[in-house]
Amino acid sequence: MTLKVKRRVINRDKLEADILAEAVRVFAECGYEGTSIAAIADNAGLSKQNLMYYFPTKQALYERVLDWVLDEWLERMEKLADPGRDPAEVLRDYISAKLRFSREQPLASRVYAMEVIAGAKLYGQQIRERVVPLLRKDIEVFEGWIAEGRIAPVNATHLLFSIWAMTQSYADFSAQMTLVLGTEQLSGNDFADAEKLITDMVLATVVRTPWHG
Numbered sequence: 001m002t003l004k005v006k007r008r009v010i011n012r013d014k015l016e017a018d019i020l021a022e023a024v025r026v027f028a029e030c031g032y033e034g035t036s037i038a039a040i041a042d043n044a045g046l047s048k049q050n051l052m053y054y055f056p057t058k059q060a061l062y063e064r065v066l067d068w069v070l071d072e073w074l075e076r077m078e079k080l081a082d083p084g085r086d087p088a089e090v091l092r093d094y095i096s097a098k099l100r101f102s103r104e105q106p107l108a109s110r111v112y113a114m115e116v117i118a119g120a121k122l123y124g125q126q127i128r129e130r131v132v133p134l135l136r137k138d139i140e141v142f143e144g145w146i147a148e149g150r151i152a153p154v155n156a157t158h159l160l161f162s163i164w165a166m167t168q169s170y171a172d173f174s175a176q177m178t179l180v181l182g183t184e185q186l187s188g189n190d191f192a193d194a195e196k197l198i199t200d201m202v203l204a205t206v207v208r209t210p211w212h213g
Contacts, residue, residue, distance in 0.1 A: 016054055019044050023065050028107040031114055032062055032122065059122060066115060066123050069108040070130055073101055078134055081141040087151050088207045090141075091163075095199050098167035103191050109171035135160065151206045159206065166198045 022044040026035050037058050041051040055061035076097040080090055102109055115123050135157075142156035170177070174186055181190070 012054075019046070019051060019054060019061070020065055020068055023061050024068075024107045024111060027062060027065060028110040028114070032058075032118070035062075037061070063123060063126070065108075065111060066126065069105070069112050070126070072105060072108065073112075074130065074134060076101060077138075081138040083141045083144055087142075087145050088203055091202055091206065092199055095163060095167060095202065096195055098163065099170060099191055099195050099198075102167055102169075102171035103186070106171035106174060109168055113168065113172045154206055159202075163198070163202065167194075170194055 019040070023035075023040050026040050026043065030039075035058065037051060037055075038048045040061070041048045044051065051061075055064060077094070080094050080097065082090065116127075120127055138160060139156045142151065142159065145151045146153050146156070170186060170191065177190075178185060
């Protein structure tokens with residue numbers, strides 16, 4: 001690759017990243033129906049025609065945003081449920097990773113949540129292909145621990161649903177939380193307190209005794 005071509009690739013990647021960053025913000029604020037390509041282009045400092053060179057339709061841009069959200073989320077999640085590890089450590093890491101995503105990528109979390117709340121009409125197939133298999137893999141690990149007596153006999157599917165609900169709410173419903181707290185945004189201490197409380201509740205319910213492999 002020549003230096004000129006390399007620079008062109010780098011510039012294209014940066015421009016696409018800038019477009020995606022602005023698209024995440026607008027989709028999170030306005031939803032899919034309330035968002036226009038023209039608004040994203042204007043906020044990104046581009047003409048509508050220039051943006052559409054990279055993303056020819058609003059749906060194409062929206063799906064690319066959600067692809068990026070899943071890439072970020074699944075990278076943090078996919079190696080956590082190791083059947084050979086201590087279940088308590090796995091649960092601590094799982095909760096920590098989910099809360100860290102809510103703190104670092106709140107807008108991305110909201111875009112995904114809004115799509116799901118709307119019935120996943122535009123992105124359901126990708127969720128079936130990418131999220132569902134990973135969830136089932138995690139459930140199998142938890143069910144294996146239950147069979148071995150290493151954790152309490154809980155419904156593993158609803159355990160994960162509950163962890164998702166508790167952790168993702170710190171992104172999806174942060175506006176309500178800050179109103180209650182009387183602050184402009186959730187602080188690091190808020191997330192630390194949330195992580196301790198959620199972890200303590202989950203471990204008290206699920207983990208019977210310390211396990212030593």
